[in-house]
Amino acid sequence: MLKTERQAYILRQVDLHNRVLSSDLSAAIQVSEDTIRRDLNELADMDKIIKVHGGALSKSFHSSFLKADVYQAESKKLIAQKAVSLIRKDMFMLSTGGTTVIEMARLLPEDLTATFFTGSVPAAYEYAQHPNIQVIFLGDKISKSSLIAVGGEAISKINGIKADLFFLGINAMDISGVSDNDWEVVQVKRAMIQSSQQTVVLTISEKLNTNQRLTICDLSEIDILITELDPQDPMLKPYRDAGITVL
Amino acid sequence: MLKTERQAYILRQVDLHNRVLSSDLSAAIQVSEDTIRRDLNELADMDKIIKVHGGALSKSFHSSFLKADVYQAESKKLIAQKAVSLIRKDMFMLSTGGTTVIEMARLLPEDLTATFFTGSVPAAYEYAQHPNIQVIFLGDKISKSSLIAVGGEAISKINGIKADLFFLGINAMDISGVSDNDWEVVQVKRAMIQSSQQTVVLTISEKLNTNQRLTICDLSEIDILITELDPQDPMLKPYRDAGITVL
DNA sequence: AAATAGTTTGCGTTTTTATGCATAAAAAAT
DNA sequence: ATTTTTTATGCATAAAAACGCAAACTATTT
Numbered sequence: 001m002l003k004t005e006r007q008a009y010i011l012r013q014v015d016l017h018n019r020v021l022s023s024d025l026s027a028a029i030q031v032s033e034d035t036i037r038r039d040l041n042e043l044a045d046m047d048k049i050i051k052v053h054g055g056a057l058s059k060s061f062h063s064s065f066l067k068a069d070v071y072q073a074e075s076k077k078l079i080a081q082k083a084v085s086l087i088r089k090d091m092f093m094l095s096t097g098g099t100t101v102i103e104m105a106r107l108l109p110e111d112l113t114a115t116f117f118t119g120s121v122p123a124a125y126e127y128a129q130h131p132n133i134q135v136i137f138l139g140d141k142i143s144k145s146s147l148i149a150v151g152g153e154a155i156s157k158i159n160g161i162k163a164d165l166f167f168l169g170i171n172a173m174d175i176s177g178v179s180d181n182d183w184e185v186v187q188v189k190r191a192m193i194q195s196s197q198q199t200v201v202l203t204i205s206e207k208l209n210t211n212q213r214l215t216i217c218d219l220s221e222i223d224i225l226i227t228e229l230d231p232q233d234p235m236l237k238p239y240r241d242a243g244i245t246v247l
Numbered sequence: 248m249l250k251t252e253r254q255a256y257i258l259r260q261v262d263l264h265n266r267v268l269s270s271d272l273s274a275a276i277q278v279s280e281d282t283i284r285r286d287l288n289e290l291a292d293m294d295k296i297i298k299v300h301g302g303a304l305s306k307s308f309h310s311s312f313l314k315a316d317v318y319q320a321e322s323k324k325l326i327a328q329k330a331v332s333l334i335r336k337d338m339f340m341l342s343t344g345g346t347t348v349i350e351m352a353r354l355l356p357e358d359l360t361a362t363f364f365t366g367s368v369p370a371a372y373e374y375a376q377h378p379n380i381q382v383i384f385l386g387d388k389i390s391k392s393s394l395i396a397v398g399g400e401a402i403s404k405i406n407g408i409k410a411d412l413f414f415l416g417i418n419a420m421d422i423s424g425v426s427d428n429d430w431e432v433v434q435v436k437r438a439m440i441q442s443s444q445q446t447v448v449l450t451i452s453e454k455l456n457t458n459q460r461l462t463i464c465d466l467s468e469i470d471i472l473i474t475e476l477d478p479q480d481p482m483l484k485p486y487r488d489a490g491i492t493v494l
Numbered sequence: 495a496a497a498t499a500g501t502t503t504g505c506g507t508t509t510t511t512a513t514g515c516a517t518a519a520a521a522a523a524t
Numbered sequence: 525a526t527t528t529t530t531t532a533t534g535c536a537t538a539a540a541a542a543c544g545c546a547a548a549c550t551a552t553t554t
Contacts, residue, residue: 062394142371147375278503281542
């Protein structure tokens with residue numbers, strides 16, 4: 001069997017079965033596991049598969065179904081970097097969805113090990129792409145508008161958690177607090193605030209000094225605020241004055 | 248034998264067998280491997296074959312190596328259409344992930360109202376895009392390889408459901424049953440089978456007559472099998488004989 | 495027909511590539 | 525923390541490719 005043929009066979013098996021073990025391939029094609037491993041590495045270099053310990057995963061299944069959100073992409077990267085700096089090894093994290101949070105999920109360093117609890121479908125997807133992050137999905141009814149799990153089940157699950165840090169993506173925030181327009185989402189976010197040591201708001205500055213109908217919490221419940229602006233920016237002064245650490 | 252003759256012969260062999268070895272050709276035509284190599288190089292320069300280490304491949308082989316998933320997209324649409332026909336208004340559905348199932352999710356008619364329970368992140372995402380489908384996510388730890396919630400929490404949640412129909416995407420299936428290679432996923436799929444009135448397997452025919460380490464269930468637990476093939480296709484006979492309704 | 499120029503082919507040599515094995519390092523699993 | 529499994533690395537071997545060269549063959553010109 002030619003090397004190229006062998007690699008084509010491997011690729012087919014991976015795509016077909018989603019996941020293959022080196023040992024199975026080795027037995028099936030009758031070559032050493034060494035050779036299989038070299039093939040997998042080459043296919044991975046060509047971006048055709050995802051190599052994992054002991055075998056490989058299909059790429060077609062894992063390549064992002066979420067198109068990268070280009071709106072204010074640079075700002076979001078800045079925010080992401082600041083947020084990442086707060087995470088320590090093996091922390092328990094809570095997280096909502098939202099484009100800013102998802103952008104951050106993509107920038108988590110490869111070697112970071114941590115556990116993320118989330119009820120957001122896209123956020124769970126992004127976290128799950130990372131090799132060393134464990135993702136726990138807090139299931140329940142999925143809200144169509146925000147793609148986040150809402151309802152009593154989700155909330156009671158959240159109540160059972162004690163997280164170190166909570167990354168909160170928001171819709172609106174002003175000096176009277178954080179607000180939203182979806183009652184079910186508000187409930188979930190409130191529960192998440194209660195269940196974590198520290199709450200970190202991630203937002204582009206555009207959302208500051210706006211508000212919506214329903215209040216999630218007032219500023220005293222926010223510990224850290226991260227925007228793309230310089231922490232000393234005058235726009236952020238009201239929040240610093242309210243006792244929030246602004247990064 | 249003339250050079251042009253020889254090259255014509257080689258080309259014929261490549262098209263016939265999809266691949267040739269330099270050593271075989273050399274023995275067959277009684278010329279040195281050096282000459283064969285030169286011929287192969289020339290044919291490759293003319294873009295008539297793909298030269299690889301040890302021989303050559305036909306162009307059709309190589310193109311399928313590059314993008315193997317295109318031809319299956321059509322198959323999956325066929326499967327999706329058959330699957331959709333089983334759903335009635337306001338049914339309670341269970342569903343795994345998997346590319347075939349996700350393809351089906353995209354083809355659900357706009358006006359269909361139903362409730363889908365799933366533990367699959369990408370499937371939940373697709374279902375959530377539909378205006379009239381309610382999505383309940385069965386949360387727990389997300390398996391990185393399959394992006395599906397696994398674990399005791401998920402299973403006990405599944406046990407609490409009584410669904411009308413279960414769309415099961417699979418990795419491998421033969422006459423001895425449905426199998427997989429991830430223990431945690433097997434557990435979840437088993438629970439889902441138990442919790443639904445009818446189990447419908449969705450798969451491209453390529454996965455038929457393959458098997459993996461861990462058994463999910465035997466054929467008696469499958470009610471309906473949907474592939475891209477005609478229900479009368481001989482390949483499906485064993486499954487019809489086992490009492491499965493083949494669509 | 496002989497001479498000549500241009501191809502083609504086979505062969506020896508050198509490089510490159512492919513593969514398996516042994517061993518050490520790293521990563522999971524227990 | 526220890527044991528097992530998986531991976532990386534260097535090395536040996538064999539197979540294949542590249543290269544140069546000379547002999548054999550073709551075709552063309554004289």
